[in-house]
Amino acid sequence: xxxxxxxxxxxxxxxxxxxxxxxxDRMKNVAARCLATQRKGHKVxxxxxxMSGETNRLLELTRQIQExxxxxxxxVIIATGEQVSVGLVALAIRAAxxxxxxxxxxxxxxxxxxxxxxxxxxSIESQPIKDALxxxxxxxxxxxxxxxxxxxxTTLGRGGSDTTGVAIAAALDADVxxxxxDVDGVYTADPNVVPNARKVHRISYEEMLELAxxxxxxxxxxxxxxxxxxxxxxxxxxxxxxxxxTWVVPEEAAMEKVVVSGVTASRDExxxxxNDLPDTPGIAAKMFAPLADASISVDMIVQNQAHDGTTDxxxxxxxxxxxxxxxxxxxxxxxLVGKDGERITYDDDISKVSVVGVGMRxxxxxxxxxxxxxxxxxxxxxxxxxSEIKISCVIARKYAELAVRALHEGFGLGK
Amino acid sequence: xxxxxxxxxxxxxxxxxxxxxxxxDRMKNVAARCLATQRKGHKVxxxxxxMSGETNRLLELTRQIQExxxxxxxxVIIATGEQVSVGLVALAIRAAxxxxxxxxxxxxxxxxxxxxxxxxxxSIESQPIKDALxxxxxxxxxxxxxxxxxxxxTTLGRGGSDTTGVAIAAALDADVxxxxxDVDGVYTADPNVVPNARKVHRISYEEMLELAxxxxxxxxxxxxxxxxxxxxxxxxxxxxxxxxxTWVVPEEAAMEKVVVSGVTASRDExxxxxNDLPDTPGIAAKMFAPLADASISVDMIVQNQAHDGTTDxxxxxxxxxxxxxxxxxxxxxxxLVGKDGERITYDDDISKVSVVGVGMRxxxxxxxxxxxxxxxxxxxxxxxxxSEIKISCVIARKYAELAVRALHEGFGLGK
Numbered sequence: 001x002x003x004x005x006x007x008x009x010x011x012x013x014x015x016x017x018x019x020x021x022x023x024x025d026r027m028k029n030v031a032a033r034c035l036a037t038q039r040k041g042h043k044v045x046x047x048x049x050x051m052s053g054e055t056n057r058l059l060e061l062t063r064q065i066q067e068x069x070x071x072x073x074x075x076v077i078i079a080t081g082e083q084v085s086v087g088l089v090a091l092a093i094r095a096a097x098x099x100x101x102x103x104x105x106x107x108x109x110x111x112x113x114x115x116x117x118x119x120x121x122x123s124i125e126s127q128p129i130k131d132a133l134x135x136x137x138x139x140x141x142x143x144x145x146x147x148x149x150x151x152x153x154t155t156l157g158r159g160g161s162d163t164t165g166v167a168i169a170a171a172l173d174a175d176v177x178x179x180x181x182d183v184d185g186v187y188t189a190d191p192n193v194v195p196n197a198r199k200v201h202r203i204s205y206e207e208m209l210e211l212a213x214x215x216x217x218x219x220x221x222x223x224x225x226x227x228x229x230x231x232x233x234x235x236x237x238x239x240x241x242x243x244x245x246t247w248v249v250p251e252e253a254a255m256e257k258v259v260v261s262g263v264t265a266s267r268d269e270x271x272x273x274x275n276d277l278p279d280t281p282g283i284a285a286k287m288f289a290p291l292a293d294a295s296i297s298v299d300m301i302v303q304n305q306a307h308d309g310t311t312d313x314x315x316x317x318x319x320x321x322x323x324x325x326x327x328x329x330x331x332x333x334x335x336l337v338g339k340d341g342e343r344i345t346y347d348d349d350i351s352k353v354s355v356v357g358v359g360m361r362x363x364x365x366x367x368x369x370x371x372x373x374x375x376x377x378x379x380x381x382x383x384x385x386x387s388e389i390k391i392s393c394v395i396a397r398k399y400a401e402l403a404v405r406a407l408h409e410g411f412g413l414g415k
Numbered sequence: 416x417x418x419x420x421x422x423x424x425x426x427x428x429x430x431x432x433x434x435x436x437x438x439x440d441r442m443k444n445v446a447a448r449c450l451a452t453q454r455k456g457h458k459v460x461x462x463x464x465x466m467s468g469e470t471n472r473l474l475e476l477t478r479q480i481q482e483x484x485x486x487x488x489x490x491v492i493i494a495t496g497e498q499v500s501v502g503l504v505a506l507a508i509r510a511a512x513x514x515x516x517x518x519x520x521x522x523x524x525x526x527x528x529x530x531x532x533x534x535x536x537x538s539i540e541s542q543p544i545k546d547a548l549x550x551x552x553x554x555x556x557x558x559x560x561x562x563x564x565x566x567x568x569t570t571l572g573r574g575g576s577d578t579t580g581v582a583i584a585a586a587l588d589a590d591v592x593x594x595x596x597d598v599d600g601v602y603t604a605d606p607n608v609v610p611n612a613r614k615v616h617r618i619s620y621e622e623m624l625e626l627a628x629x630x631x632x633x634x635x636x637x638x639x640x641x642x643x644x645x646x647x648x649x650x651x652x653x654x655x656x657x658x659x660x661t662w663v664v665p666e667e668a669a670m671e672k673v674v675v676s677g678v679t680a681s682r683d684e685x686x687x688x689x690n691d692l693p694d695t696p697g698i699a700a701k702m703f704a705p706l707a708d709a710s711i712s713v714d715m716i717v718q719n720q721a722h723d724g725t726t727d728x729x730x731x732x733x734x735x736x737x738x739x740x741x742x743x744x745x746x747x748x749x750x751l752v753g754k755d756g757e758r759i760t761y762d763d764d765i766s767k768v769s770v771v772g773v774g775m776r777x778x779x780x781x782x783x784x785x786x787x788x789x790x791x792x793x794x795x796x797x798x799x800x801x802s803e804i805k806i807s808c809v810i811a812r813k814y815a816e817l818a819v820r821a822l823h824e825g826f827g828l829g830k
Contacts, residue, residue, distance in 0.1 A: 024479040058499065064439040065506045073509075076517050077502035084473065087492035092490075102491050106521065107566055151522055250814045350598035 010175035011043040011133070011284065015165030018052035019182040020239035021085050024092075029173065031092035031100075033180075034138050038098065045139040047168055048089050049161040050081025055144075063241035063297060066322070075116045075145075079105070082142035082161070083288060090140040097322065099137040103129060104146035105153065110164065112146035112154045115295050119146055119154035120222075121163065124171035133172075141168055150266035160218030166223040170230035177227070177234050184238035185246035186218050188413040189263040194216075195400045198352065200261060201244070208234075210356040210390040211262050214285065224248065251358060259366065260357040260411040264280045264399040269299060270322035270348045271383070272328075274337055276310040281334065290332035296321045300352070300385040314383060316394065319348060348384065351400035354392040355407055367391050373410040379403055416680050425590035426458040426548070430558065430580030433467035434597040435654035436500050441508075444699045445654065446515075448505035448595075449553050453513065457481050460544060460581055463504050464576040484737070489529045490560075490570045490809065494520070497557035497576070505555040514552040518544060520560035520568065525579065527561035527569045529711050529808040534561055534569035535637075536578065539586035548587075555642060556583055566754070573637030581638040581648060585645035592642070592649050598681025601655035602628060603828040604678040608816045611829035615676060616659070619666035623649075625771040625805040639663065674781065674808035676774040680784060680815040683762045684714060685737035688729040689744075689752055698751065703788040705747035715767070715800040715809065731809065734763060765797065766815035769807040770822055782806050788825040794818055 014034060021027050030046070038044045059069060091102035105112075108129060112119035120383035132139045143161025147153045156163050162179060169177035186208065189197040203211075205228035210312075212221040218236055227234045227248060237245030273415045275353035278284055284303065291298055301315045317325050330341040337343050360366040370391055374381060379402065397404060406415065429449065433556035436442050453459045471494045474484060501517035508515035520527075523544060547554045558576025561569045571578050577594060584592035601614040601623065605745070618626070620643035627636040633651055642649045642663060652660025692698055699718065707714055716730045734741050745756040752758050768789075775781045785806055789796060794817065798809035812816055823829065 024476065028480070061439065061499070061503060062506060065443070065503060066510045071500040071506065071514075073505045073517055075502075076505075076519070077499050083495045083498070084476070086491050087488040088476060088480060090488045090491075091477060091486065095481045100488075104491070152478075153519070165708045386613055 006093070006408065009212065011045070011172055012037055012048065013165055013169040013172065013177045014180060015047040015173045015177065016049065016089075016180045016239055017161065017182065018049040020180050021048050021050075021089065022052040024378040027085075027088050027092045027174040028096070030089055030180075031098070031398065033239070034083055034089075034093060034100075035096055035098045038138060043133045045133065045168055045172060045174070046089065046351070047141045047143045047161055047165040048080075048085045049083065049143050050085055054081040054084070055109060069320070070117045070279070070324075072152055074140045075119075076153050079145040079153045079155055080143070082144050086140045086142045090138075093138050093140070100140055101132050101137045102140045102142070103132075104142045106147035106151065108141060108168075110146035112148055112156070114148040114150070114154065116152075116154055118157040118295050118340070119148070120157070121146060121167050121226075124167060126168070126171040129168070154274070154384050156222075157220075159217075159223075162223035163226060166230075166232050166234065167228045167337060170226060174232070176233050179223075179234060179236045180239035181236065182238065183218065183220060183307050184241060184243055185236055186262070187302075188261065189404050189408040190265070193265070193404050194263070194408045195412075197411060200246050202249055202259060204246045204358055205248060206251060206389055207261050207356055207358055208248045210354065210387070211264055214232075218246075219248070220249065261356045262356045263404050263407045263411070263413065264354050264356065265404050266352045266354075267400065268319055269316040269350065269398060270319045270346060270351060271314060271316050271350050271394060272322060272325060272344060272346045273312060273314040275312050275343050276346065277313055277336060277343070279309055279311045280352060286333055287329070287336060288315075289311065290328045291317070291325055294324065294328055296325050296328075300383055300392065302383050302385065316350070316352070316383070322348065323344060349397045350394050351397045351403075352392050352394050353359045353407065354390050355411060356390040360389060360390050360391070369410065371405060373406050374403060377402055377406050416769065426460070426587055428460045428462065428580055428584040428587065428589045428592045429461040429595060430576060430592065431464065431595045431654055432597065433464040433469070435595050436463050436504065437467040437667070438467075439503070440506045441654075442503050443511070445504055445595075446513070448654065449504075449508060449510055449515075450513045457581075458548045460548065460556060460583055460587060460589070461504065462556045462558045462576055462580040464558050465493075465500055469496040469499070477704065483727040483742070484735075485490075485532045487531050487567055490534075491568050492567045493561040494557070494570055494616055497559050501555045501557045502668060505553075507552050508555070514550070515555055516547050516552045517555045517557070518547075518643075519557050521566065523583075525561035525582070527563055527571070529563040529565070529567065530778050531569055532817050533710055534563070536561060536571070536582050537643075539582060541583070541586040542582070542589065552694050565783060571637075572635075574638075577635040577638035578641060581645075581647050581649065583639045584647045585641060589647070592647050594638075594649060594651045595654035596651065597653065597655070599635065599656060599658055600651055601663075603676065604823040605680070608680070608733075608819045609678070609706050609823045609829075610676060612823065613828060615661050617662045617664055618676060619773055620663060621666060621804055622676050622771055622773055625769070626679055627804070633661075639771065643790040644716070650666045674775055675770045677771045677826065678819050678822045678826070679769050680819045680830065681767045681769075682812060682815060683734055684731040684765065685734045685761060686729060686765050686769060686809060687737065687740060687759060688727060688762045690727050690758050690760065691725040692728055692751060692758070694724055695728045701748055702744070702751060703730075704726065705743045706740055706767070709739065709743055710742050711743075715798055715807065717798050717800065724769065726764075731765070731767070731798070737761060747799035759816065764812045765809050766812045766818075767807050767809050768815060768818040768822065771805040771828060773804050775804060783823065785822060788821050789818060792817055792821050
């Protein structure tokens with residue numbers, strides 16, 4: 001286990017988010033942390049995000065020209081945010097007396113597919129990083145970006161630097177991937193909403209996956225998937241303190257045997273409903289093919305019981321993709337949704353609240369309790385979706401905080 | 416000659432400076448110009464600078480960590496300025512209905528040496544650009560940047576986008592390299608200083624070289640050298656109008672047979688004086704070796720007549736290199752300049768005013784007239800340097816504008 005690694009030489013990947021490198025002073029703090037780790041005799045590779053606000057500033061420039069962010073050139077533009085960060089952090093390490101070298105996606109080399117703005121890592125040719133580490137340098141690696149087989153710059157999607165961090169840790173066979181952020185770990189609920197939320201010290205990849213995908217915002221979901229696939233121990237902790245954070249580890253490791261481990265609310269999705277579809281085989285496949293082709297990830301899908309030969313189908317997509325999803329459907333399957341999309345309705349004002357926990361697999365009644373707790377607050381449930389370790393309900397957005405507090409309290413997650 | 420090229424299909428390289436791409440609206444204007452050129456049946460490659468102010472903003476970030484800009488990581492950081500520009504211009508061309516693709520230095524591929532912050536182009540592997548042009552795309556190429564043999568990002572120094580433009584034109588065997596800027600050509604003097612300055616319609620590479628190196632700021636000196644070496648016709652013109660600008664062409668072409676073609680003032684240099692040097696052979700070589708090794712370009716060098724076995728030596732360097740030059744001398748040749756550099760003095764408050772013209776080779780008396788004109792205004796001359804087609808005088812900076820006006824008037828350059 002990584003905990004025991006401190007007494008021998010280990011290879012540590014540290015990933016710092018936008019807030020952690022948001023100012024020059026904070027970059028100097030990151031440099032100091034990297035150097036302190038190296039001085040303990042460890043090899044250090046550090047993955048950094050763009051300075052906070054920078055990616056949005058760059059995206060705003062592109063939006064003044066075109067709305068659609070799924071574009072080769074948009075990736076060229078927003079990849080510069082991380083490029084500036086790695087240069088500055090490498091400079092800061094050297095100014096503090098260390099040795100450092102920056103690596104961009106095309107230098108590492110992080111090869112991805114060509115799905116611009118949401119590329120997936122295909123391989124990492126990590127020899128240049130290993131050479132730098134062997135030479136005693138701290139390798140400062142640009143998060144979020146890669147390069148496709150034609151040499152075009154790609155980006156991995158919002159939060160992609162986490163994925164870069166874990167992928168680099170896997171490629172280097174690192175002992176641990178430390179994810180530094182502005183909170184000191186994963187909590188049972190958002191502390192801004194639930195004041196007595198409790199820090200989770202250990203959590204399984206599976207639970208973290210549910211929490212990440214449900215809006216806990218601490219770790220990008222794909223980074224957790226990668227960690228699970230390659231067995232990378234992930235340590236989520238604060239860049240502003242030295243306290244132990246949350247370890248994301250295999251389920252077999254000593255887990256806290258609680259039924260429900262966390263409550264989350266996501267505000268990043270929109271709901272699309274298709275009314276009066278013919279209830280014939282193949283409809284759903286036909287409907288979601290254009291969305292899959294466009295790499296739009298559909299989350300919840302609910303189809304109700306047919307009556308009178310027609311059925312309604314509702315699904316959720318990331319809010320940023322909602323408009324495009326509707327256009328694609330109008331364009332590709334007009335026979336189903338109507339040429340002007342007259343059978344489509346949508347709602348952006350939703351929130352998805354979820355309870356997550358490995359324990360709930362073997363405990364009946366969690367769903368019932370959840371629905372009762374929401375009903376007691378007068379909150380109407382629009383959609384329900386369940387998995388082995390989570391239950392999610394889509395509700396009106398205005399009730400999100402109220403729902404999270406009620407569930408956190410109702411499941412006894414407070415201190 | 417390029418003038419005749421408009422009736423057949425030609426390959427045109429257009430280079431747009433920071434002011435020309437300083438806002439999103441101006442980028443749209445650049446896109447429209449590129450498309451208009453392409454619609455005439457031409458192939459168009461466009462080289463763009465960083466948005467005005469961006470390079471300085473990025474340099475300021477690096478300065479908060481370290482002063483010395485000659486650094487691999489600084490190039491990584493400042494190269495992002497052009498990266499953002501090419502992405503935005505390519506987007507703008509596509510938004511206007513055209514086809515476009517951006518190219519970064521490592522994609523073009525512009526190979527340079529490893530002199531960070533002042534790299535020189537070694538070769539251009541231009542096939543990717545040719546492929547794009549053959550496919551009907553407008554190639555949007557990042558100015559100012561390249562990549563060394565190890566794959567590290569390099570930059571070409573201030574104004575390097577001009578050099579990129581001319582180098583790309585040479586590599587593509589383009590018919591003309593149009594340099595778009597915020598003025599509509601090369602003038603006999605700075606119109607802000609001399610209201611009746613006149614636009615020069617044709618000028619030789621040699622004269623332009625002198626004007627460029629002397630602070631006319633319209634074209635980077637290395638771009639003119641490259642143009643001369645490869646016979647690239649350069650057309651300097653305004654991105655805000657359609658008027659014909661200034662053609663930089665071989666001297667053999669019909670030149671305006673004037674004696675003096677322009678007057679310039681440079682404020683970018685500093686003067687360093689070494690006092691009481693031993694008057695023995697090899698001193699100057701020993702003195703300038705460390706500066707050459709550090710790629711610091713020394714401009715004027717004046718050594719006075721020795722007396723009492725010692726001599727004084729004065730030279731000018733770019734103001735940004737002055738401090739470093741002095742430190743190098745203290746470090747490398749303490750036996751000459753004194754361990755604490757006590758024999759060195761310097762002056763940053765200087766200006767170099769120059770008169771330039773092919774005609775002056777065969778006309779006696781230009782120097783005499785120049786000195787008289789300055790004397791008449793009570794301006795003391797600190798250093799003099801002459802070449803076949805220019806005479807330069809270093810004077811106190813406060814007199815720069817007065818000197819330029821007096822010389823422009825005295826040599827009859829007004830309309």
